[in-house]
Amino acid sequence: MKLVxxxxxxxxxxxxxxxxxxxxxxxxxxxxxxxxxxxxxCLNQVVYEGRTVANLVVPDVLQLDMNQPSGFPNGRRLxxxxxxxxxxxxxxxxxxxxxxxxxxxxxxxxxxGVPQLASFPYLAPASGGAxxxxxxxxxAFRTDPPAAYTRVDRMGMPAVATALINGANKTPYxxxxxxxxxxxxxxxxIKSDLLALTTPLIGQFRSLGLKTCATGGTxx
Amino acid sequence: MRRRETAAAALIVAALSIGAAxxxxxxxxxxxxxxxxxxxxxxxxxxxxxxxxxxxxxxxxSTVKIVMTTAGPQAPGTPPTxxxxxxxxxxxxxxxxxxxSQFDINIRYGKDAAGNWGVQFVGIPGASGPxxxxxxxVLADGALVKAEAGLFTDPFFFDLEGFNDTKATGILxxxxxxxxxxxxxxxxxxxxxxxxxxxxxxxxxxxWGETRRITGT
Numbered sequence: 443m444k445l446v447x448x449x450x451x452x453x454x455x456x457x458x459x460x461x462x463x464x465x466x467x468x469x470x471x472x473x474x475x476x477x478x479x480x481x482x483x484c485l486n487q488v489v490y491e492g493r494t495v496a497n498l499v500v501p502d503v504l505q506l507d508m509n510q511p512s513g514f515p516n517g518r519r520l521x522x523x524x525x526x527x528x529x530x531x532x533x534x535x536x537x538x539x540x541x542x543x544x545x546x547x548x549x550x551x552x553x554x555g556v557p558q559l560a561s562f563p564y565l566a567p568a569s570g571g572a573x574x575x576x577x578x579x580x581x582a583f584r585t586d587p588p589a590a591y592t593r594v595d596r597m598g599m600p601a602v603a604t605a606l607i608n609g610a611n612k613t614p615y616x617x618x619x620x621x622x623x624x625x626x627x628x629x630x631x632i633k634s635d636l637l638a639l640t641t642p643l644i645g646q647f648r649s650l651g652l653k654t655c656a657t658g659g660t661x662x
Numbered sequence: 663m664r665r666r667e668t669a670a671a672a673l674i675v676a677a678l679s680i681g682a683a684x685x686x687x688x689x690x691x692x693x694x695x696x697x698x699x700x701x702x703x704x705x706x707x708x709x710x711x712x713x714x715x716x717x718x719x720x721x722x723x724s725t726v727k728i729v730m731t732t733a734g735p736q737a738p739g740t741p742p743t744x745x746x747x748x749x750x751x752x753x754x755x756x757x758x759x760x761x762x763s764q765f766d767i768n769i770r771y772g773k774d775a776a777g778n779w780g781v782q783f784v785g786i787p788g789a790s791g792p793x794x795x796x797x798x799x800v801l802a803d804g805a806l807v808k809a810e811a812g813l814f815t816d817p818f819f820f821d822l823e824g825f826n827d828t829k830a831t832g833i834l835x836x837x838x839x840x841x842x843x844x845x846x847x848x849x850x851x852x853x854x855x856x857x858x859x860x861x862x863x864x865x866x867x868x869x870w871g872e873t874r875r876i877t878g879t
């Protein structure tokens with residue numbers, strides 16, 4: 443499904459400022475005030491089994507209930523459409539819009555195009571030809587304890603560090619851990635970055651008939 | 663309905679574009695966790711080996727499978743990235759408290775005297791001890807513990823080109839038939855072990871991963 447369309451310049455998506463129309467302001471009706479966008483309902487909405495969006499991203503871990511079917515956000519399989527599912531839980535009101543609303547389109551590709559293996563090691567062989575099986579013995583591995591190493595990167599849930607932690611916060615976020623996440627340290631940042639994503643778009647979501655989890659803003 | 667779906671898809675591209683601006687994209691391929699944090703994993707001196715791309719966790723009736731992809735996405739023909747000075751860690755909590763792990767799996771690469779690369783997995787639940795051997799080879803410990811490290815196709819899928827085109831031109835051009843990661847590879851490892859080794863009264867497990875580089879020599 444090829445989608446080509448014109449996009450209104452970003453940043454001018456309906457956030458009209460009252461009093462900017464010029465002319466005879468004394469005779470013009472005063473536009474109604476636009477309530478500030480609030481993404482708190484997005485973070486508080488339940489995705490599954492009582493887990494809210496906030497619970498899914500803080501702390502930054504992947505949770506798997508082995509007594510329930512695997513599949514993002516209950517764990518993550520190789521074939522799960524995590525981008526489309528993540529966008530849905532961040533922007534849409536899940537009481538009205540199913541979590542797979544965007545994945546069912548599908549918005550993005552629905553697979554790699556190369557089948558994953560049904561058995562171990564599950565990952566598809568390297569494109570362009572898999573390297574030959576390794577050989578050798580008596581490998582020399584470091585024996586230093588983990589404390590002798592310095593953190594470079596961390597990951598739990600997909601796209602949290604990349605989409606909801608911005609700019610100068612990225613490196614310090616990657617230096618933290620789930621215990622620090624759980625203190626709420628990064629909640630204001632996540633909320634602020636989600637607000638920045640949502641504010642220019644909320645009216646457009648609504649104009650398309652999609653119910654948003656965020657309140658306020660333009661549209662109805 | 664068709665119109666709504668098309669329009670919704672276009673809108674999401676706009677969302678991604680705005681997100682990209684906020685993220686100060688300076689590389690084409692940041693996605694799930696590829697090339698993040700950018701100050702360490704992109705540009706001159708990038709620590710490619712330590713860059714986590716994705717983590718996957720799922721189970722079946724008898725085993726748990728964990729995959730960590732790293733050092734990607736790379737074009738076909740690019741050799742795998744093995745680095746003796748990097749420690750890859752997977753942390754698993756099974757008490758319901760995601761902040762404290764009960765199982766820590768440490769993965770390291772090393773060479774033998776002939777220059778062949780090997781991999782070592784320490785701490786796989788249910789394993790009798792460290793599991794090690796050549797890369798690109800299925801390593802086993804008993805019937806249910808398996809591990810392998812090597813070069814594999816990147817399993818992530820996302821139309822990043824459409825995303826970047828939209829950002830650059832303002833013209834939406836996303837297609838579900840185009841995957842930026844298609845045909846690209848990551849250096850990855852896969853671990854499988856018995857779920858009975860970590861099951862704890864029906865409590866969920868919580869998993870996260872990290873990479874660490876040796877300090878000093």
